[in-house]
Amino acid sequence: MEDDELLDAQPMEGEGEDNLFAEEPATADPLAKLYEIAKTQGDISHLLDSTQLANLGARVVEDYELDDRSRASWKTKAQRALDRAAQEEEQIKNYPWDNASNVSYPLLTVAALQFAARAYPAIIKNDEAVKVKVFGTPPESAPPEVQQAASQGDRRAQMAVQAATEALQKRQAKIARAKRVGDYMNYKLFYEIEDWEGDTDVLLHQLPIIGLGYRKEWHDLDSGRCNAAYVSAMRLVVNQDVKNLKTAPRVTEEIPDVYPYQIEGRIRAGRYRQVSLPATAEDDQAPRMLLEQHRMHDLDGDGLEEPYVVTVDKETRQVLRIEAAYTLEGARMGGVEGEERVVGFDRWMPYTKYEFLPDLKGRFHSIGFGHLLDQLTEVVNTSINQMIDAGHAAIAGGGFIASSLRLQGGPGKTNTIRFRPNEYKTVTVAGSIRDAIYERNVPQPSPVMFQVLDLMLGAAKDITSTKDVLTGEANSTAPVGTTLALIEQGLQVFSSIYKRVYRGLKAEFIMLYHLIGAYGDPNDYLEVLDDPEADFAADFSGEGKDVLPVSDPSVATKMQAMGKAQLLMGLIGKGGNDRAIMKRAFEAFEIDDPEELLPVPMPPNPAVEAKAQRDQAAAEKDVAAGRKLTAEAAEIVARNTAGANPRGVPGMAGPSPDEMGLGGAPEALGGPEGGMA
Known part of the structure; x- marks a missing residue:
């Protein structure tokens, strides 16, 4: 069936939960329904009757609640960890007496601050977060001998030189395109997408606490631009037993702050279907909880579920919007020849998962320090509160x-x-x-309690990598080498976690790259870059490049650089290049204008320089004299070889020994008269 024929398939009014629309038998083709849905822009809820909408809305809420229950244990610990990290007041403690001590030791607070303080500067460098990596082995220029042969008219050499030149030009063009793409994506992140940098800051502070976070990227219908926002894992509900977001049958985002006037505006704009939502509180303008569920559902009646995005009001379970999460190009066909049918879909999932530590049991929700330190924090808080209560009892009498x-x-x-x-x-x-x-x-706290408390705090610091050397409290008298070793050891946990963040950044930037390619404005691209060579269609075609964060997961930290600088400073005055050592130290400590602080190089001593020149001239004179003697000797040997000597011996012609400068008695040359005997 041709596309034009598929578009002519018109929906008919009908009823039934399993069918999208009830059609005449002659036109009841699931493939036609599928194509009709895929070609419909925006909301497709008008293709369903009221019964189907009511059933779908109830199913969305029930599945959401089922998924939320599956992660109840993770969610409880995560919420407790957030409360502890924020140092929020807990309920009044009435044991061993009313208003007893209820201090929460800031283990998680310190861990989150330290992680974000190290990761944020490595990810956000001024206004750059994206670079574009160009794949392929860089070509080499033609060898000099080939270039020389080409200049002499060798046809094969000329072809080789031309091929090498074209390869180099192609490589340079790819590098130029990569730079343009990176510049434009950085512009989008820092100057067009609202609060991307601020959301990244929140992500890096919340990630070590609860272990999981998401970035959502989409094409904003209101502004017509690509947009991105941080979504807390507390607000994105995924079943605990799924493997990943792409294969999850349902992913539900809680949107708790949508006001009635916003819903009415979207209804008038055609984004939501016409509904009447009763007030759920005394304030009729109180925000409502919406559920945006990315789910698989069979709307065309062929038995194969398709991906959709369904927006539902949680309180009333009314469907506000249904949108297809696939395109015609994303429908994969298969089956035997002549009986091909849809076998799957390339599903659009707008969320990127950021992980801190993978779940040790292999479940979906990653874990953070809040989960790892849950029991340790309880022990530490209990011990501290008991000691405070004991001190209070002793003082009060x-x-x-x-x-x-x-x-x-x-x-x-x-x-x-x-x-x-x-x-x-x-x-x-x-x-x-x-x-x-x-x-x-009043019994006083046992010394064993202090030892247990110290043990628990040490274990917590081992887990969170908040060693004294990493928090700026290292022993100033410790050797630099020892300090560097402690830094390297303390950063092991941080480095492995940072690589997981790096993977999330890579996936996020690749998604943004494809979003820009699908919805970007070529005129805006030219205007931002002001580059006549910029070709939006070619640059965002996805060929020959991959989008990566600019930060390197193995990048040396500032603390490591400072430790190495201290090591170099200890070598000043020991025969090395003191000026170069000081320059590197100033750069490691980020001192402005280090050249102004470096000592001016001393001019050479004139007497020493004159002596060096004389020595060099004498050496050059000796070399010249040696070369002259060598040349004269070679000339004499050549003449002797060419003729005969005066005594008639073949091959020995040449000047006499006196002419050769060989003095002494003639007898010394082998005969009474100086010739050959």
């Missing part, structure tokens, strides 16, 4: 007073006296006051 002792504490305060500084009270007693008052003994 208490005991027994004999009935014979009359205390004048004022009306309604029998047997109770409160003292102010420098104040004495009058009492009536027959004997000694000491005999009438017995102060009870």
Whole structure:
């Protein structure tokens, strides 16, 4: 069936939960329904009758509640961890007495602050977060001998040089395109997408606490731009037993802050269907909880579920919007030849998962320090509160007073006296006051309790990597090498977690890249870059490049760089290049204008320089003399080889020994007359 014929398939009014629309038998084609849905832009809820909408709305809420129950244990610990990290006041504690100590030690607070303080500067560098990596082996220029042969007219060499030149030009063009894409994506993140940097800050503070976070990216219908927002894991409900977001049958986002006037505006704009929502509170303008569920559902009646986005009002379970989460190009066909049918879909999932630590039991929801430190935090808080209560009891005192002792504490305060500084009270007693008052003994905290507390705090610091050396409290007298080793050891946990964040960044930027390619404005691309070579369609085609964060997961931290600088400073005056050492140290400590602080290089000593020049001239003279003697000797050997000597011996012609500069008695040359005997 052709596309034009599919578009002519018109929906008919009907009823039934399992069918999208009731059609005449001649046109009841599931494939036609599927294509009709995919080609419908925006809300498709008008294709369902009221019964189907009511059933779908109820199903969305029930499935959401089922998924939320599956992660109840994770959610409880995560919420408790958030409360502890925020140092929010807990309920009043009434044991061992009313308003007893209820201090929460800031283990999670310190861990979250330290992680974010190290990760945030590595991810956000000024206004750059994205770079574009160009794949492929960089080509090499033609070898010099090939270039020389080409210049002499060798046809094969000329072809080789041309091929190498074209490969280099192609590589340079890809690099230029990569830079343009990176610049434009950074512009989108930092100057067009509202509060992307602020959301990243929130993500990096919340991630170590609850272990999970999401970034949502979509094409905003109101502004016509690509948008992104951080979604807390507390607000995105996924079944605990799924493997990943792409294969999850349902992913539900809680949207708790949608006001009635916003809903009415979307109804008038055609984004939501016409509904009447009764007030759920005394304030008729109180925000409503909406559920945006990305789910699989069979609307075309062929037995294969398709991906949709269904928006429902949680309180009334009314469907506000249904949108297809697939395209015609994303419908995969299969089956035997001649009987092909849809076998699957390329599903659009707008959420990117950021993980802190994978669940140790292999479940979907990752864990954070809040889960790992849940019991340790409870032990630490209990120990501290017990010691505070013991100190309070010891300071406040208490005991027994004999009935014979009359205390004048004022009306309604029998047997109770409160003292102010420098104040004495009058009492009536027959004997000694000491005999009438017995102060009870309050047991003091055991030294073992302090040891246990120290052990628990040490274990917590081991888990969170908040060593003294990482928090700026290292021993200043420790050797630099030891400090560097401690830094490396303390950053092991941080480095592995940061690589998981890096994976999330990569997935997020790839999604943004495809969003820009699908919905971006070529004119805006040219205007932002102001580059005549910019080609929006070619640059965002996805060919030959991959989008990656600019931050390196193995990048050296500032603390490591400072430790290395201290190591170098210890080598000053020991025969190295002191000026270069100082320059590196200033750069590691981020000192402005280090050149102004570096010592001016001393000019050379004139006498030493003159002597060096004389020595060099003498050496050059000796070399020249040696070369001259070598040349003369070679010339003599050549002449001797070419002719005969004066005594007639072949091959020995040449000058006499005197002419060769060989003095001495003729006998020394082998004969009475200086010739050959």
